[in-house]
Amino acid sequence: PPDVEALGRATWSFLHATAAYYPTRPTTHQRANMLNLIHALPVLYPCTHCAADFGDKLKEHPPDVSSRERLSKWFCERHNEVNEKLGKEMFDCAKVDERWKDGPPD
Numbered sequence: 001p002p003d004v005e006a007l008g009r010a011t012w013s014f015l016h017a018t019a020a021y022y023p024t025r026p027t028t029h030q031r032a033n034m035l036n037l038i039h040a041l042p043v044l045y046p047c048t049h050c051a052a053d054f055g056d057k058l059k060e061h062p063p064d065v066s067s068r069e070r071l072s073k074w075f076c077e078r079h080n081e082v083n084e085k086l087g088k089e090m091f092d093c094a095k096v097d098e099r100w101k102d103g104p105p106d
């Protein structure tokens, strides 16, 4: 079976970075593809219980793919739900760009 921790770190990196560089004003095509990417996770993510829990959260909190800022916040909140479940520290969602886009301020 996959290493759930390494898989998780790699996947969050991909998802947060993809959200960080998502357009401010996405086209219909870009929005539809982002929705497909998100909805594929509960079907395909190779950690079965992670995938099932994420699918439940997706139903409670439908993804907001309307802008880069809203999508980044949405992923941050979903990641924080997993952090909470695993007893990890909450991440300050005001800092997503610093972490995943801009890097630390000088």
Ligand code: FAD
Pocket: 004, 005, 006, 007, 008, 009, 010, 011, 012, 016, 041, 049, 050, 051, 053, 054, 075, 076, 077, 078, 079, 080, 082, 083, 086, 088, 090, 091, 096, 099
């Ligand atoms: P990670 O949680 O992987 O975080 C990596 C880095 O992201 C952190 O170092 C930090 O810089 C940054 N970060 C942390 N929180 C946020 C945030 N809220 N927003 C933006 N950036 C942030 N593991 C399980 O054991 N059970 C599960 O049910 C489970 N479900 C998962 C569901 C999904 C969709 C994914 C992608 C992963 C899931 N994981 C699950 C894996 C888990 O979330 C972690 O990736 C794994 O435990 C490794 O944790 P970590 O402490 O190395 O950092």
